[in-house]
Amino acid sequence: MALSRMFRLNELCHSKNIIFLKNSVCEVKPPNSVRTFRRGRDQNQPKGAAIWEYETMRAHAIKMLKKPVRLFKRQTEEFHYRSNTLLKQIEEKWHGLTPGEKVFVPICALNVLVFGAWRIQRLQPFMLRYFCSNPGSKSVCLPMILSTFSHYSGFHLLANMYVLHSFSTGAVHSLGKEQFLGLYLGAGVISSFTSYVYKVVTKQPGLSLGASGAIMAILGYVCTQYPDTKLGIILLPIFTFSAGAAIKVIVGIDTAGVLLGWKFFDHAAHLGGAACGIMWALWGNQQIWAKREPILHYWHELRGSIK
Numbered sequence: 578m579a580l581s582r583m584f585r586l587n588e589l590c591h592s593k594n595i596i597f598l599k600n601s602v603c604e605v606k607p608p609n610s611v612r613t614f615r616r617g618r619d620q621n622q623p624k625g626a627a628i629w630e631y632e633t634m635r636a637h638a639i640k641m642l643k644k645p646v647r648l649f650k651r652q653t654e655e656f657h658y659r660s661n662t663l664l665k666q667i668e669e670k671w672h673g674l675t676p677g678e679k680v681f682v683p684i685c686a687l688n689v690l691v692f693g694a695w696r697i698q699r700l701q702p703f704m705l706r707y708f709c710s711n712p713g714s715k716s717v718c719l720p721m722i723l724s725t726f727s728h729y730s731g732f733h734l735l736a737n738m739y740v741l742h743s744f745s746t747g748a749v750h751s752l753g754k755e756q757f758l759g760l761y762l763g764a765g766v767i768s769s770f771t772s773y774v775y776k777v778v779t780k781q782p783g784l785s786l787g788a789s790g791a792i793m794a795i796l797g798y799v800c801t802q803y804p805d806t807k808l809g810i811i812l813l814p815i816f817t818f819s820a821g822a823a824i825k826v827i828v829g830i831d832t833a834g835v836l837l838g839w840k841f842f843d844h845a846a847h848l849g850g851a852a853c854g855i856m857w858a859l860w861g862n863q864q865i866w867a868k869r870e871p872i873l874h875y876w877h878e879l880r881g882s883i884k
Contacts, residue, residue: 676746676750677745677746677748677750678746680745680749680754681745684726684788688726688738691704691726692727692734695727695729705784707719707720707723708720708723708724708786709785710785710786711784712773712776712782717773722765722766722769724769724785724786724787725762725766725788726788727786728787729786733787737789737792738788740792740796741788744795744796744799745757751798751799751802752862760794760798760853761791761794763794764793764794764850764854765791765850767790767794767850767853768789768849768850769846769849770849771790771850772849774845775845776845779838781838785843785846787843789843789847789850790847790850792850793827793847793850793851794850796824796851796854797828797850797852797853797855798854798855799854801855802858804819804820805819805820805821806819806820807819808820824851824855828848828851830844831844831845831847831851834847
């Protein structure tokens with residue numbers, strides 16, 4: 578061991594004559610000029626190592642603090658990527674739909690939303706007032722159109738949307754999406770008004786809801802415009818019949834329901850919607866829609882020229 582100065586071995590003991598005995602102990606006391614050492618860290622440890630240790634711990638702490646932020650950022654980026662991918666897939670599927678399906682999808686979505694609203698207990702009073710047509714209600718006008726999108730039974734909703742999807746493609750192809758939507762909404766109001774009149778005349782109050790009246794208008798239009806089209810029944814595909822015969826049978830059943838007072842369906846609303854669709858196919862399309870030029874001219878003047 579190197580010390581600050583060299584010294585002789587005989588200086589370590591009090592006696593100059595060193596005698597090694599078995600049980601004797603030679604007490605060594607280094608002189609005052611000899612530098613002593615401690616185990617462990619010296620108080621005069623170089624400051625560079627301490628600073629290095631501190632910076633290492635600080636960097637580790639910063640890394641642990643930034644770890645949740647990086648995780649959140651990574652999850653956010655992943656969410657945006659998946660959202661953009663889903664939106665692109667929806668956009669591709671939307672562009673692949675036919676014009677009739679593009680009109681059907683929003684109508685079906687609104688009916689599903691209203692159907693879900695019926696399941697919320699707190700909304701029951703609001704739904705009964707505004708989404709059910711009833712001549713004795715405090716609100717009479719607004720439910721005439723809102724009840725067209727209202728279904729309380731899941732089977733009722735499924736059946737109506739299936740029929741609408743089946744006939745919307747042909748109707749939109751013939752009418753165009755604007756005229757189709759006008760006929761659908763207008764027939765919904767007319768069918769509700771027909772139901773009002775029937776309930777008041779027969780003094781049979783009651784609630785009515787569903788898209789059947791508006792769908793009957795689309796059905797009546799297609800069957801009248803294309804009477805030779807072959808139709809079939811869902812569960813019995815082997816039985817086919819012409820569209821002209823189908824609308825006659827349907828109108829006959831609803832007429833019997835009105836005369837006999839059947840209450841399972843709102844037969845008066847069905848008749849009102851079917852009459853609206855048949856009338857539009859025989860007369861309205863040529864006498865009303867074909868003469869819309871003055872309305873378009875007036876609206877163009879109101880909007881002004883394109884700059």
